[in-house]
Amino acid sequence: MDPFALIIFGITGNLSAIKLLPALYDLEEHGLLPEEVTIIGTARDAISREDFAKLFDNALHQENRHHQHPINPEVAKKLLSRISYMHGDLTDPKFYSKLKTELDQKQNSCPSCRNRIFYLATYPNLYQTIFSNLRATKLNNQDEGWSRLMIEKPIGHDLASAKELDKLLNQYFNEDQIYRLDHYLGKETLQNILTFRFGNCIFEPLINKEFVDHIQVTAAEDFGIGSRGGYYDETGHLKDVGQNHLLQMLAFSTMENPNEFSNVAITQKRIDILNALKADPKKLVLGQYDGYRSELHVKSNSQTNTFFAFRTEISNDRFRGVPIYVRGGKKMKQTATEISIVFKNRPNRLHLNLPSGEEPNVLIYRIQPNEAIVLKVLSKMPGLNTALEPSYMQFCYKHLSSDIFDPYLRLFYDAVSGDQTFFNDAEEIESEWSFIDRLSTGNHTAMPYKPGSWGPKEADKLIKADGREWLEPSMAFCNIR
Ligand code: BG6
Numbered sequence: 001m002d003p004f005a006l007i008i009f010g011i012t013g014n015l016s017a018i019k020l021l022p023a024l025y026d027l028e029e030h031g032l033l034p035e036e037v038t039i040i041g042t043a044r045d046a047i048s049r050e051d052f053a054k055l056f057d058n059a060l061h062q063e064n065r066h067h068q069h070p071i072n073p074e075v076a077k078k079l080l081s082r083i084s085y086m087h088g089d090l091t092d093p094k095f096y097s098k099l100k101t102e103l104d105q106k107q108n109s110c111p112s113c114r115n116r117i118f119y120l121a122t123y124p125n126l127y128q129t130i131f132s133n134l135r136a137t138k139l140n141n142q143d144e145g146w147s148r149l150m151i152e153k154p155i156g157h158d159l160a161s162a163k164e165l166d167k168l169l170n171q172y173f174n175e176d177q178i179y180r181l182d183h184y185l186g187k188e189t190l191q192n193i194l195t196f197r198f199g200n201c202i203f204e205p206l207i208n209k210e211f212v213d214h215i216q217v218t219a220a221e222d223f224g225i226g227s228r229g230g231y232y233d234e235t236g237h238l239k240d241v242g243q244n245h246l247l248q249m250l251a252f253s254t255m256e257n258p259n260e261f262s263n264v265a266i267t268q269k270r271i272d273i274l275n276a277l278k279a280d281p282k283k284l285v286l287g288q289y290d291g292y293r294s295e296l297h298v299k300s301n302s303q304t305n306t307f308f309a310f311r312t313e314i315s316n317d318r319f320r321g322v323p324i325y326v327r328g329g330k331k332m333k334q335t336a337t338e339i340s341i342v343f344k345n346r347p348n349r350l351h352l353n354l355p356s357g358e359e360p361n362v363l364i365y366r367i368q369p370n371e372a373i374v375l376k377v378l379s380k381m382p383g384l385n386t387a388l389e390p391s392y393m394q395f396c397y398k399h400l401s402s403d404i405f406d407p408y409l410r411l412f413y414d415a416v417s418g419d420q421t422f423f424n425d426a427e428e429i430e431s432e433w434s435f436i437d438r439l440s441t442g443n444h445t446a447m448p449y450k451p452g453s454w455g456p457k458e459a460d461k462l463i464k465a466d467g468r469e470w471l472e473p474s475m476a477f478c479n480i481r
Contacts, residue, residue, distance in 0.1 A: 001032060001034050001416050002034065002115055003034045003036035003037060003110060003113040003115065004034070004037060004038075004116065004117055004145075004416055005037070005039070005040065005103055005113065005115065005116045005117070006037070006038070006039045006040070006119060007040045007042065007099065007103075007117070007119065008039070008040070008041045009118065009121060009130060010043060010120070010121035010122035010123075011042060011085065011121065012043040012045065013043070013122070016121050017058070017059035018059075019408045020119065021060060022059070022064060022067040022406065023408035023409045023412055024039070025060055025067075025071070025076060025079055026405070026409045027409055027413070028075050028078060030409075032409075036113045037082060038082070038103070038106045038107065038113065039083040039084070040084050040086055040102065041083055041084070042086045042090070042099070043085075044087060044088070044089060044090075045087055047085065049085070052085040053080060060076055067406065086099065090126050093136065093137075095133075096134065096136065096137040099137070100137045100138075113145070115148075116140075116145065116146070116148070117147075117150060117415060118149050119150045120151045120152065127165070127168065131168065131169075131171070131172040132172070134172065140172060140173065140177075147173075147177060148178075148179055148415055148418075149173050149179065150179045150181055150412075151169075151178065151179070151181065153181065153182045153243075153244045153424075154235065154240070154243065155180055156433065157235070158433055158436075159437045162430055162433045166426040170426070175426065176418075176420065178425075179414075179415045180423055180429060181411055181423060182244045182424055183245075183407040183408060183411065184244070184249065184407070185423065186408065186410040188404045189365070189372075190248070190249065190252055190365075190367060192373070193252045193339075193365050194252065194266070196365075197253075198258070204257070207254075207341060207363075208318045208319065209318065209321055209322050211343055211344055212322050212342070212343060213322070213343060213344040213345075213468075214323045214325065214466075214468060215253070215254070215340065215342065216324075216325045216327075216339070216340040216470065216471055217249050217250050217253075217324070217339050217340075218327055218328070218336065218338055218339075218340075218470075218473060219249070219329075219337040219367075220328070220329055220333070220334060220335060220336050221329065221332060221335050222332055222333065222335045222452070223331065223335070224292070224295065225298075230297040232304070233304050234304075235304075236286075237305050237307060237308055237328055237329060238305055238440065239436065242308055242310075242326070242436065243436045244424075244432060246326055247277075247432050247435065248270070249337075249339050249365075249367065250273065250277075250339070251269075251273045252270070252339075253341065254273050254314060254318075254319060255270055255273050256272065256318070257269075263419065266421055267421070267425055267428060270428060271428050272316070274432055274435060275431050276315045276316045277313075277314060277435050278312055278313045278314075278315055279435050279439040280310075280439070281438070281439060281440065281441045281442050283310055283311035284308065284309075284310040284439050284444055285308065285310070285444075285456065285458045286444045286446040286447065287308070287329065287446055287447050287455050287456040287458075287459065288303070288305055288447070288448060288449070289306050289307070289329075289448075289450070290449070290451060291451060292306055303445070304446065305444075305446040306330040307329030307330065307332070307449060307455045308326075308327065308328060308329070309327035309459035309462055309463075310325075310327075311323055311324065311325055311326075311463070311466075312324045323468075325463050325468070325470070327455065329449075329455050332452070332453065332454060332455065333452055333454055334473065334475075335368075335369065336368075336369070336473035337366075338364055338365060338367060338473055339364070340362050340365075340471050341362065341363040341364075342360050342361075343360050343361040343362065345358060345360060351388060354387065355387070356390060357378070359378060359390055360376075361375065361376055361377055362375070362376040362471070363375050363376075364376065364474075370475055370477060371404070371478065372394055372478040374392040374393060374394040374395065374477045374478070375393040375394075376391075377390070377391055377393055378390055392476065394477045396478035397478075411423070454472075
């Protein structure tokens, strides 16, 4: 990695604690941070160095689904020694002069360290003032090194606001400086879909309307919104994860071969899928789990959705007419994120008369847990008679789960390396929003569902109307960790 300075706006917030600090820890542990790195975390409150150290320590040791390996105190100490905390008001121009002085001082001794990444882990209403102050202090210019911006989803809350934000971003940064982050694009298991599909020859000829009956995309979480009620109640599940993570899962599993492994080629193929998605508001179901309105910072009469399910199709030659069912929800029966490609039955299939004989073959990309790519097939049960049993032909990671890099580590690494392949550009974000806006046109009431269920019964009706059923994610494969 080139030497660089990372400036995190909002280092005391939830995103930093859960994602950014653990990712920096992992980079440090893997020896991936250059010796000359400068990290400045900013936030409003004036806290002492000791209090910042406590905050840092809590962030690394708190319960974290995605960061469960032991913390090496020496690594943590080294990382902490490289992070300075700077408090201040992000709307005050003096803050940026102070930031510039600090950066200049740190970087005077290292002219090759004039690369800068600004990470926005703060409220969107501060973006405008941050950008104009960065420009006023020339902190965003690239005269002596590169200058990049990392910005989290959601980018806007609909197509119009996303366009406005993109316009704003482009007033201050060129597209090749902007790293719009959807952490699903950094998931090892999602990226592996590209290799599985296009780096092999076997399955790709089968992934089309001739062989595929339908596709299901599921991202189910068995937990609720925790302490994020303030953000979540304004956003809802469809916009929190549907507009971004689930559409990306769909794009990776259905896009055409990019023919070369480059940012432009891969991004364009994802965009082609997003633009070809049919949006039918009558095929959208929203839900809200019982008890949601009593969650912290949630309005007592909230109509916000914590679940969605929709049916779509891709209007292109490969998939025209193949139904795609997408669902995501909080407080569901189990946590599982996967894409299932369900194959058609062939008329001359042998054993159609036997129990299970009609069970379809299913190709499953399991994003988490039990990360895998598996093919559900029927096999003969050992014995004198012919009886069938469903089995999984499985690709499991032979590596320990701690060897699978966290998406934030990877995306930091990519941003420092100047690789935008697994980031969204403006056009892609706008295509996502265009679909979600069209899909959610009109009034949709969030139907109640019981925590620990698979969502409201209306979601079952949605798929049953086509004579199909939601697949229950199986844990019967790659159960090796
Ligand atoms: C975030 C959403 O972007 O993604 C959360 O804001 C969601 O609500 C999370 O839980 C899911 O990410 P992962 O990596 O845990 O599947």
